[in-house]
Amino acid sequence: MVTLKLSCVVLRDTEYVARSGWSKWREDPSVSLFREYLRLKTVHPEPDYDAALTFLSRMSVELGLPMKKVEVCSGRVVAIITWTGTNPALKSILLNSHTDVVPVYPDCWKHDPFAAVKDVDGNIYGRGAQDMKCVTIQYIEAIRRLKAAGKTFARTIHMMFVPDEEVGGHKGMESFIKHPEFQKLNVGFALDEGLANPTEDFTVFYGERNPWWVTIRCPGSPGHGSRFVENTAAEKLRRVINSFLDFREKEKHRLDMSECFTLGDVTTVNMTMVNGGVAYNVVPAEMDVSFDLRIPPTVNLQVCFEEQIEAWCKEAGEDVSYNFAQKFMHQNTTSTEDSDPWWRAFSSTCKAMSMTLKKEIFPAATDSRFIRAVGLPAIGFSPMNLTPILLHDHNEFLNEQVFLRGIDVYERLVPVLACMPPLTIEG
Template sequence: EKTNGNFISEAHYCSTPQCWGLLFSSGRKANGPGTEDPSVTLFREYLRLKTVHPEPDYGTSETLLPCPVCPGRVVAIITWVGSRPELKSVVLNSHTDVVPVYEEHWKHDPFAAVKDEHGNIYGRGSQDMKCVTIQYIEAIRRLKAAGKRFSRTIHLTFFPDEEVGGHKGMETFVKHPEFQKLNIGFALDEGLANPTNAYTVFYGERNPWWITVRCPGSPGHGSRFVENTAAEKLRRVINSFLEFREKEKHRLNTNECFTLGDVTTVNMTMVKGGVAYNVIPAEMDVSFDLRIPPTVNLQEFEVKIKAWCKEAGEDVTYDFAQKHMDQNFTSTEESDPWWHAFSSTCKAMNVTLKKEIFPAATDSRFIREEGLPAIGFSPMNLTPILLHDHNEYLNEQVFLRGIQVYERLVPALASVPPLSGEE
């Protein structure tokens, strides 16, 4: 399917949100005195689209193909074919959904994309990660306008539901035949802001484990000392998990080389049980969100959880709502051609890189699980980390600088010489 205008050479496979016509339009108005950069205007218009959970308005275009991945979900893949399309491709990935907001805590409407007198643009998704989506698009637009073309094919991919685990997005898509057709060699995905002058780059992620522990017990009247109650078991379970949490927190605070991605975080997120004040419940459940570094032996860690449940009392069990076992790293050795292209380009721009394990989870984990290298990178320095926070914002100058960064990075990655097996 061919796109309109001069932006992208080929739409490899599309089922598009309502915003794609806006994003891929070829008309660009020149700036006049006091006018806003068109890239910033586009970014702000994208922020106003309410792709917010629990009911994100992804929308569809009836003129393009229906999405065969998950009904009701929208995936878009836009392809710029390289001069040597048989070579492995470069993927620029982003997600279109955003997390909910507590509007009463925002100084501006979180979906109005208000820009203040300092150039700070407020909006849900301004950091996570609608900024990167537009930066990709604007960088590609500028490269094509300059008549550039590279040996490797470039895919821009736009995925739904990353913020709710990616089950109806990237997790499903990597098992789809269309994923194999992309012939991916390397992928870029989202990162985090950095309050310093450096840019943070992520070469791996912690594994999210969402676990519910079920504590059955003896029921009875609320006036009695009933033995072996669910609440007693629940208390022991909570103590075991939170004592481990304190140990990991201590490790982080006492090792200056550690970042959040180097330790396991544990947070109790839900407690369920009980029917009335005067009835001792027959079961109580507690849920935890764990994020485990890829350096941890995951099998041994689950043995630890089993021990905590056994110590809590008879018949205490657990199950997982989410359990990722990916321990793949993307190489950051200078001998690796993909990393060398990335890092040397940053060095040429006098960009300082800070390498870390991503503390949360992104769609990159599904790409790495397929054995493919992926780097998490959002060019936002001198910026507080505000993803999922109240008053999320990004300064327009930081945003514009990010476009320039991708204008340099994309050609470098798309020009990596043929690797072993590609000749």
């Protein structure tokens, strides 16, 4: 009888629950929403975008804010939830996130990657936990809090949710950035995804390396596998591979020897595919090799790098040629000088929260590159410190306390950005 009576008291008295430690059984609603979103299988090669749009439509209703859906390519919809400012003529704030996630190897995960399991330490496992469904929900929950508090801001705030970022963004942000609906957003400053940081610091990204995906075609003399055939495709292929991988070693050495460089400051080269041949005893008439290159914005792409590829092809042998599957040429970066009003607003707010910022060039590619390419400032930022970098890795997770702190961060950041006084170009 005593136990039953105590249980009734505990269930009714929230304050007592918290004091007695029973609160560990009560999950924060924002965490529950995050886990719900993680369970949506927006995973390539067949992401369930309809499920994501249904979820976001519900968020729009809950927030009391309109959502616009723009189909930029067949089956590829950009969703925008808008909180109109008191002075819509001012440039808007864009909070961007992508809805898709990369594939998984389920056998390599300790939990189902789409079950959003939370362990006893509060670590939430799921594909997209870091990249970047956490940020999507942090945006939504920060806006929910601000609206509930009755806040209003001069500048309009757009939360934008785009597809296909994980496969290059060609049917997502790259297409939408050219769409008339993007122009109507009147964007002045954008926030997009960043990376976790295993230290106390928070990493912010002001630029990105350019992704170049290149295939080198090596034609050669065919023949019987029993002969010393001259001028073979394989011989040319070997020279090409040696040239690229020798350069790779030099860049790796630069990174290893410099205390100032991060991965975003050097060019990475990785051989990713080799094709050619029809049978063991037939010397092929053609072979090709593909490379993934990530080039910093400090490198002269046309004069230095493409000319280098041309030289390697010429050195490899007659008729060796190349073509690009992807060749991003824009090298715009966002100012991180204290004189820049957007950066000053962002960094000073972080400093006021005792956050130490570490500025870097993003080592991979995000949708921010398309935003910067049209001359708009964009900062890559995911507020995840004391967290291992696990994007695209097995057992991707985010701790619930880190996740909740991220909501607090956006709750402080968004008002400062949305209350930015009119800039000279707006006056």
